[in-house]
Amino acid sequence: MTTRPSSPTRDWILHVDLDQFIAAVEILRHPELRGKPVVVGGSGDPTQPRTVAATATYEAREHGIHSGMPLRTALKRCPDAIFLPSDPPAYEAASERVMAVLREFPVRVEVWGWDEAFIGATTDDPEALAAGLQDAVRARTDLSCSVGIGDNKHQAKLASGFAKPAGIYRLTSDNWAEIMNARPTDALWGIGAKTSKKLAALGLHTVADLAAADPAALAGAFGPTNGPWYRYLALGKGEAEVVTTPWIARGHSRETTFPHDLTDKTEITRHVTALAEHVAHDAATAGREVIRVSVKVRFTPFLTRTRQSKLPTPTADPDILARTAVAILDRFDLTRPVRLLGVAVDYTMPDK
């Protein structure tokens, strides 16, 4: 029995992160694959070009395979790996079972994608709550999760990363500086490779550097919102409100990377029409109307361009959306081979 210093009863944010979620769901469906190198992605055909791994089991990772790697490369690295097609409905179903388990606790649950949730709770023992959540999820779904504990979502999110796999970690304003100050700026949730490099060029290499930086100088370099926000992140601050009402999507999109380039205008137009009709169908199913249509074209080798236009009237009419998308397509210079086409829409938002 370990003893912890007791905490006062107060509000905490927990971040629950399912470990290796997609791979774990696939292993549950195919128990005979446990302990084997498994790669999930695309239609599961590793010879298909321009398809990448959604995830890889630890056994596959030992061969240097990781998510985002082309399946053809993964096959070369591990010819014995088992390749499975991605099955989003199965992951959605598993995710809903997990979220239902979390909601049985006396907490507030904010779903954050398939494999994550933020929990708002009032307790004097957040570690005990975290362990209870882990036990319940494991008992009811056979899935393992890591739990981060923080004063806000940013801290809790980073803490769950430190807790992996299957652990519990507390990162609050009390130990923030001790744990985070020496780390590179891209350890923060919201600062990636590009911004980290730009910060380094300003002499800001660590979280401590960024926390001590001049907000006005950051605003000059990164804009009035982003610049000060980065410093705010470095100080360990972040959103602390858990929203339990379902998220209302801002928009929706469908895109396709073709295994081989398209050059024929008629064929390109046919694909854009189909994508637009698909998006229109999705919008109608969701009971939403569209206010803006965007078309995305990725040319060979990897040059991406977008064009968009606002509709005069919101609609989910497939003919209007398809006609609009095809008209937008005409604004592209289509002399180069095309490897990807996409159609995206912005929805009208309900009045607040």
Added chain:
DNA sequence: TCTGGGGTCCTAGGACCC
């Protein structure tokens, strides 16, 4: 490692208007 798909939010610049 020739590089998926689906999202969100921010920024910059041009058009247009007063």
Added chain:
DNA sequence: TCTGGGGTCCTAGGACCC
């Protein structure tokens, strides 16, 4: 007439995240 300044809308692109 060689030339303002602010506000708003729209578009294109970028960065980040899962």
